Amino acid sequence: MTTTNPPDDHDDRLDRIADRNPSRLGVGRAGSRPRTQTLLEFRSDHGIARDAVQSHVSDALVEEMGLFAIQTLVEDKDAYLARPDKGREIAAETAELLREECQQSPQVQLIVADGLSSTAIEKNIPDLLPILLDGLDQRGLDVGTPIFVTYGRVDVMDAIGEELDAESCLVLIGERPGLATAESLSAYMVYGPERGTPTAKKTVISNIHAGGLPPVEAGAEIVDLIAEMCDKQASGLDLTAADREFAKG
Amino acid sequence: MVITSAIGRERTTFDSVTEVLAKANERKTGDELAGVAARSDAERVAAKDALSQLTLETLRENPVVPYEDDEVTRVIQDAVREPVYERIRDWTVGELREFLVDSTTTDEDISAIRPGLTSEMIAAVAKLMSDMDLVLVASKLTVTARCNNTIGEPGRLSFRLQPNDPGDDIENILDSTREGLAYGVGDAVIGVNPVTDNVATTTEILEATRGIIDEYEIPTQNCCLSHVTTQMDAIREGAPADLIFQSLAGTEAGNDEFGVDVAMLDEAYELGTRRCSSAGPNVMYFETGQGSELSGDAHHDVDQVTLEARCYGLAKRYDPFIVNTVVGFIGPEYLYDGKQVIRAGLEDVFMGKLHGISMGIDACYTNHIQADQNDIERLAMLLANAANYFITVPMGDDVMLNYQSNSYHDAASLWELHDLRPAAAFEEWLEEMGIMHEGRLTEKAGDPTLFAGG
DSSP states (O other), X not given: OOOOOOHHHHHHHHHHHHHHOSSOOSOOOBTTBOOHHHHHHHHHHHHHHHHHHHSOOXXXXXXXXXXXXXXXXXXXXHHHHHOTTGGGOOOHHHHHHHHHHSOSSOSEEEEEEXXXXXXXXXXXXXXXXXXXXXXXXXXXXXXXXXXXXXXXXTTHHHHHHHHHTOXXXXXXXXXXXXXXXXXXXXXXXXXXXXXXXOGGGEEEEEEESTTSBOHHHHHHHHHHHHHHHHHHTOOTHHHHHHHHHHHHO | OOEEEOOSSSOEEESOXXXXXXXXXXXXXXXXXXXXXXXXXXXXXXXXXXXXXXXXXXXXXXXXXXXXXXXXXXXXHHTOOHHHHHHHTTOBHXXXXXXXXXXTOOHHHHHHHGXXXXXXXXXXXXXXXXXXXXXXXXXXXXXXEESSSEEOOTTBOEEEEOOOOTTOOHHHHHHHHHHHHHTTOOSSEEEEOOSSOSHHHHHHHHHHHHHHHHHTTOSOOEEEOSOHHHHHHHHHTTOOXXXXXXXXXXXXXXXXXXXXXXXXXXXHHHHHHHHOSSOXXXXXXXXXXXXXXXXXXXXXXXXXXXXXXXXXXXXXXXXXXXXXXXXXXXOTTTSOBHHHHHHHHHHHHHHHXXXXXXXXXXXXXXXXXXXXXXXXXXXXXXXXXXXXXXXXXXXXXXXXXXXXXXXXXXXHHHHHHHTOBOOHHHHHHHHHHTSEETTEEOTTTTOGGGSOOX
């Protein structure tokens, strides 16, 4: 029943299995436990993922990118993880500050939020943001004051968009890190933002990072999508439905 | 209904059984997010005190979601065997706890009252129990079930082999299966979560896993964890499924979020008993987890422990082969850290086994929860004598679901630590394959090339 390969073939085959498989295979063991190096590599990958969740986006980056910085109702990282409801909302004073300091009624309100990975922001925003601003400008779209939100969830764009009377909103947010990468960013878009807009009315591009969808390519896709959203006055499932109408017509 | 407690410095009053149940919970972020948790530790203990004095009859008469409004409540209430209930209706929850932990109370004694219990009673007693109480009682309960092999026998601990792949690549899934088998895991089920939920992928995965089971005559069962309707379609078209899987919630509205209801589950069970490729009689597999009802806004202001117990009350209707809680998957807004995950894991396994179901656990965590591999290794060590099985993935890293669980390696460590063995028929097969000898891994073990292929 058992097929045992000749020794040379055996090592080749084990290498092939380990190389082609994204899971941690062919790792061997020490007694019933993992080998020391295997164990430490696993812990290292988890450490990188944890750090991405726990660390903060640097003030330097926010300043360099020219973002107007605000915070949600969340007071610290612990509360951020435990209270998604607070990460979607801003205080009345913050809303007033936004109305005083930021452009009202933009066609596109651009938001950067730390989300679950500040590493994703640090790694992708310097490349992605200039491409987006240029691209949207070339399409003749009026982009308001770009905003950075500390402790933000995706739906914070509904609150900000509503307060600033934005026609559409785009939030670039750090994804929950995996062990493979902590650098992955998502872009969520909504047309006609208002508090309580369901997820189904949002358009998303995810897996933006050097090893996934590179920021340069993602930037072009996002610009196209926002232009289409503003043109069709819809987002999410409504936008795909509008596409189908268009194809039929 | 006003319920009071005189424990501590001042008298505390509660307005309903549901409120007492919620506030009696150990601290969980999910109950706080739902706004049903105790506001202080003193109030938490007062609620436990009030709960300890309620009778089982009070709990039976006050289900957390009304009978008329919710089919899960109806399933639980209608399953109660009335003469058994009559014998225990006057017991308080505190008395039930003392009965369960008593060292003269045997597994048979507990089985004798089981048909009189509702999920709310079982949740209630869990709330009074310390961590050691939960492990002590769960460890003395034996619940066996049979599909192609038998799970849950004393002295045996089984494992699900979970060879997920982010691209549903069949050769990758099979290589991961080979590696897991070489570590001696897979006797609970070889169960794959597909990325793509359709009949073609489900069929392909079922055929591939059935292929290796047949080729090496492995005494185990396969399963593809797509939506129940997808599996039913695949089975009707002839796909070889040994088990039918579905995630469950503890309310009708919660199950609606999962796209299932009792009629659909009844149909799946009926199909499974006729068309599953296994020997049976137990052909169903369910997963659950505290907090899923709240995440779907289907919690009716009920706490997450009570709702989790109701999942088991529903699961029991289908005589499942295996049920496991996926305890740390849901995120820190429901279970904040390793402490809360461990508590929930102990509660879930205890409540599942007290329901009389073959209960296992996916001891796991995501990267945004305050936990690490040490927490779930600790949970596994606590439950090795209590749970029927654990989930295992390569080096603890599931690259498809993006979370961490126990490693293939952990199985042999747990057998060694607790003097346990795999399911009997599976152990015999591992001996024949030269992977295990007298309960220990052999020199050859851990090498996926023991099995022919790619």
